[in-house]
Amino acid sequence: MGENYVLQLKNIRKEYPGVTALKDVSLGVKPGEILALIGENGAGKSTLIKTCSGAVVPTSGKIVINGKEFSSMTPQLAAENGIAIIYQEFSSVRELSAAENLFLGNPIRRGILVDKKAMEREAEKAFAQLNIDINPKTLVGDLTVGYQQMIEIAKAVKQDAQVLIMDEPSAPLTSSEVESMFKVCQLLKSQGVSIIYISHRLDEVMYLSDRIVVLRDGEYIDTLITSETNVDELIRLMVGRDLKESYPPRDVKINSEEIVLELQNVSGNGTEDINLKVRKGEVLGLGGLVGAGRTELGQLIFGSAHKTSGKIIFKGKEINPKNPRQAIDLGIALVPEDRKRHGILAEISVKNNINMPIYKKISRMSVIQSKKEVENATTYQESLLIKTPTIHQSVKNLSGGNQQKVILGRWLAANSELIIFDEPTRGIDVGAKFEIYKLINSLVESGKTIILISSEMEELMGMSDRIIVLAEGRITGELQRDQFDQEAIMRLASRVQEA
Amino acid sequence: MKSSIVSEVKEKNGMKDRVIYHIKDKAIWAVFLAIVVGFSLASPRFLSSSNLFIIMRQVSMYGIASVGMMFVILTGGIDLSTGSVITIVNVVCAHLMVKMGFGMVSAVLVSLLLSVFIGLLNGFMVATIRMPAIIATFASQIVFAGCAYLLSGGVPIYGFDPRFKVIGQGYVKAVPVPVIIMSVCFAIGSFILNKTYFGRYFYAIGGNEEASKLSGIKVSSIKYLVYALSGLFAGLAGIVMLSRTNSAQPTAGNGYEFDVITCVVLGGVSVAGGYGKISNVIAGVLIIGVLTNGMVLLNVSTYMQMVVKGIVLALAVGFDCLQKKRALT
Ligand SMILES: Nc1ncnc2c1ncn2[C@@H]1O[C@H](COP(=O)(O)OP(=O)(O)OP(=O)(O)O)[C@@H](O)[C@H]1O
Numbered sequence: 067m068g069e070n071y072v073l074q075l076k077n078i079r080k081e082y083p084g085v086t087a088l089k090d091v092s093l094g095v096k097p098g099e100i101l102a103l104i105g106e107n108g109a110g111k112s113t114l115i116k117t118c119s120g121a122v123v124p125t126s127g128k129i130v131i132n133g134k135e136f137s138s139m140t141p142q143l144a145a146e147n148g149i150a151i152i153y154q155e156f157s158s159v160r161e162l163s164a165a166e167n168l169f170l171g172n173p174i175r176r177g178i179l180v181d182k183k184a185m186e187r188e189a190e191k192a193f194a195q196l197n198i199d200i201n202p203k204t205l206v207g208d209l210t211v212g213y214q215q216m217i218e219i220a221k222a223v224k225q226d227a228q229v230l231i232m233d234e235p236s237a238p239l240t241s242s243e244v245e246s247m248f249k250v251c252q253l254l255k256s257q258g259v260s261i262i263y264i265s266h267r268l269d270e271v272m273y274l275s276d277r278i279v280v281l282r283d284g285e286y287i288d289t290l291i292t293s294e295t296n297v298d299e300l301i302r303l304m305v306g307r308d309l310k311e312s313y314p315p316r317d318v319k320i321n322s323e324e325i326v327l328e329l330q331n332v333s334g335n336g337t338e339d340i341n342l343k344v345r346k347g348e349v350l351g352l353g354g355l356v357g358a359g360r361t362e363l364g365q366l367i368f369g370s371a372h373k374t375s376g377k378i379i380f381k382g383k384e385i386n387p388k389n390p391r392q393a394i395d396l397g398i399a400l401v402p403e404d405r406k407r408h409g410i411l412a413e414i415s416v417k418n419n420i421n422m423p424i425y426k427k428i429s430r431m432s433v434i435q436s437k438k439e440v441e442n443a444t445t446y447q448e449s450l451l452i453k454t455p456t457i458h459q460s461v462k463n464l465s466g467g468n469q470q471k472v473i474l475g476r477w478l479a480a481n482s483e484l485i486i487f488d489e490p491t492r493g494i495d496v497g498a499k500f501e502i503y504k505l506i507n508s509l510v511e512s513g514k515t516i517i518l519i520s521s522e523m524e525e526l527m528g529m530s531d532r533i534i535v536l537a538e539g540r541i542t543g544e545l546q547r548d549q550f551d552q553e554a555i556m557r558l559a560s561r562v563q564e565a
Numbered sequence: 566m567k568s569s570i571v572s573e574v575k576e577k578n579g580m581k582d583r584v585i586y587h588i589k590d591k592a593i594w595a596v597f598l599a600i601v602v603g604f605s606l607a608s609p610r611f612l613s614s615s616n617l618f619i620i621m622r623q624v625s626m627y628g629i630a631s632v633g634m635m636f637v638i639l640t641g642g643i644d645l646s647t648g649s650v651i652t653i654v655n656v657v658c659a660h661l662m663v664k665m666g667f668g669m670v671s672a673v674l675v676s677l678l679l680s681v682f683i684g685l686l687n688g689f690m691v692a693t694i695r696m697p698a699i700i701a702t703f704a705s706q707i708v709f710a711g712c713a714y715l716l717s718g719g720v721p722i723y724g725f726d727p728r729f730k731v732i733g734q735g736y737v738k739a740v741p742v743p744v745i746i747m748s749v750c751f752a753i754g755s756f757i758l759n760k761t762y763f764g765r766y767f768y769a770i771g772g773n774e775e776a777s778k779l780s781g782i783k784v785s786s787i788k789y790l791v792y793a794l795s796g797l798f799a800g801l802a803g804i805v806m807l808s809r810t811n812s813a814q815p816t817a818g819n820g821y822e823f824d825v826i827t828c829v830v831l832g833g834v835s836v837a838g839g840y841g842k843i844s845n846v847i848a849g850v851l852i853i854g855v856l857t858n859g860m861v862l863l864n865v866s867t868y869m870q871m872v873v874k875g876i877v878l879a880l881a882v883g884f885d886c887l888q889k890k891r892a893l894t
Pocket residue numbers: 082083085086087105106107108109110111112113114154453454462463464465466467468493892893894
């Protein structure tokens with residue numbers, strides 16, 4: 067039976083102290099197919115695929131590649147056997163050019179010198195083969211995440227990968243970038259390459275994959291033929307119960323008199339001449355393409371970047387936060403989008419991560435009141451369904467989605483009046499997403515105000531009371547709830563200012 | 566019903582977790598015990614109570630300075646000026662008492678202020694100017710070693726009030742005063758790291774500076790604080806040393822920082838910052854103390870001692886790195 071699989075995982079088990087991440091999971095990948103791998107945060111998806119490269123050594127189980135059996139892998143072995151992996155949080159070397167990144171680890175050499183010209187020529191060919199438009203000389207740090215990912219894919223192809231494994235590749239991408247990634251995937255498939263595709267976006271999975279494997283709590287649940295299933299069934303298998311993926315209703319009367327935040331002609335940090343008002347109890351959505359200046363605007367309000375002109379008025383008073391501490395003390399919070407760089411304190415426990423912004427507040431004469439600290443952490447662990455054996459676990463040991471939830475918990479604990487959410491549900495599973503939406507609702511119901519930045523159109527329209535769209539650092543339009551429409555938002559988002 | 570099973574399983578896993586954690590955590594103490602047993606078999610004098618007191622007195626200066634060094638390393642920095650702070654505190658304190666007629670207490674206070682000032686200067690270079698810590702504190706190491714030499718004219722200063730000896734050589738009941746000072750320093754260190762909010766900040770900054778800033782931590786203020794504290798603890802070690810030797814040598818603390826860094830790193834504090842426990846640093850300090858003392862008892866040459874200490878340092882860090890690697894895969 068082994069013949070019709072390029073890659074087979076047999077009874078893979080992985081135990082960590084206190085957690086069994088995988089319980090005898092088996093699956094097989096056929097040549098030239100796209101196999102999707104889905105499951106809730108912490109289901110074991112990343113752990114499973116890491117066993118294919120040796121980044122994780124399974125406690126027991128076998129990995130079979132083209133009939134050859136291995137009990138554990140190393141990155142070299144994986145590469146030699148045609149397995150390439152693009153990790154959930156991949157990192158390219160920002161200071162090197164696209165070509166140099168492509169040849170990282172085995173540069174083309176002439177004697178002991180690297181042959182830059184040859185690498186650039188080869189890189190150009192490799193990119194052309196995948197129809198991607200990158201100048202090999204560009205520094206990777208200057209490219210968007212989408213292009214950086216393309217380079218990773220090109221690297222895999224260059225190594226003659228037979229199986230390409232991608233862990234949540236679409237999470238950091240814009241919708242048009244996702245489309246070009248799909249094209250590359252399909253091109254590879256037509257060349258006989260198999261792909262394992264991990265994603266929380268079920269519509270992508272339905273569109274792209276041939277078969278779908280579902281994991282839950284480290285256990286194999288089922289394999290489905292994509293054309294014979296639907297999103298509801300997938301959710302049921304993932305979560306273990308019925309769940310309508312939708313937006314919970316909320317019961318808030320927005321007080322149009324009470325303006326919590328007002329920006330007057332604010333410029334700086336890549337934004338220009340921003341005028342907007344946010345009313346108490348409102349969820350204001352900020353729409354636009356990645357790079358439109360939404361994150362940058364959030365940073366201005368939060369004091370992690372500075373405006374060059376204009377006024378920020380918070381609760382009737384002009385404010386000028388010089389750093390995040392001042393903004394936090396005023397009652398403003400920002401949940402950052404880049405959790406690895408701006409979010410997690412990896413070595414530190416879940417409990418300490420959640421309490422970080424409020425330690426001073428819960429201290430008496432500099433001494434932390436440990437009861438409050440534990441209470442806080444437990445509250446958010448439970449309400450956000452953070453999957454961890456104890457709140458004393460280091461955050462680095464949590465799955466990607468659960469790390470994201472810890473950061474959310476941190477900012478909910480800060481109990482701020484205005485909370486800016488920058489892509490709050492990126493990489494978060496359907497069940498927890500719904501919980502986060504409910505939380506946002508209960509926040510506004512209790513009188514808080516929210517600015518929601520999201521690239522997921524559905525989420526933006528589902529959760530906002532009003533949407534302001536930005537393009538190239540300027541506001542291009544505003545939509546009231548009854549005017550919400552995907553096309554209208556896209557049109558505003560891609561509108562380029564004349565002069 | 567189901568939830569009780571779940572919590573039971575959780576509890577059991579939690580137990581296993583904790584046991585493994587404890588064993589791992591206590592490995593350094595096992596190493597310490599092994600060394601103690603080894604030396605006491607090799608030399609009968611080693612375990613005598615008089616020798617044990619000598620060890621404790623010897624390590625007290627390392628111990629005191631290691632608390633401040635640990636803070637700095639936790640934030641991802643390093644303090645190479647410790648040795649020079651010790652030297653200059655020796656020279657200045659002696660100079661004030663002998664040449665300028667200062668009283669004991671005021672001379673000590675002024676010297677400690679100076680050590681805090683040097684720490685703040687390091688903080689300024691690292692946090693405000695944003696120089697790499699290794700270069701900034703290296704610069705102040707050189708500068709203040711030079712200053713100490715200039716001030717003393719290269720000759721030892723002695724002739725203090727006899728009561729000054731108490732700090733380094735005195736006893737309370739049967740316990741040497743420097744050991745008491747060291748214990749108090751460890752207690753303060755433990756209190757700061759485990760109980761206060763700014764202690765948590767040390768770990769956060771070493772773990773991810775950018776994220777710490779966004780969590781509302783005033784990263785520069787905290788950096789000033791850790792370097793100032795490192796200066797202060799080094800200064801205190803300097804005073805103890807001055808009292809022990811009863812004369813200020815113009816090169817008293819030269820090279821001290823490396824022993825102190827070794828103690829801290831041996832105690833499992835991550836050189837990259839963000840991780841470390843003070844109880845293990847105590848073990849690190851004791852190991853270095855016991856090693857030095859035992860080798861002297863066994864007449865091991867100074868150069869051989871260097872070889873051994875270097876190997877111990879490499880083994881300690883190597884072991885730690887291996888454990889981390891294993892935990893990840
Ligand atoms: N090094 C580790 N130490 C302890 N537990 C770990 C470690 N790595 C992963 N885990 C645990 O294993 C489980 C599976 O994690 P994994 O990262 O595979 O989840 P995932 O399915 O990829 O989730 P996500 O969608 O959030 O990325 C989680 O419960 C996680 O806490």
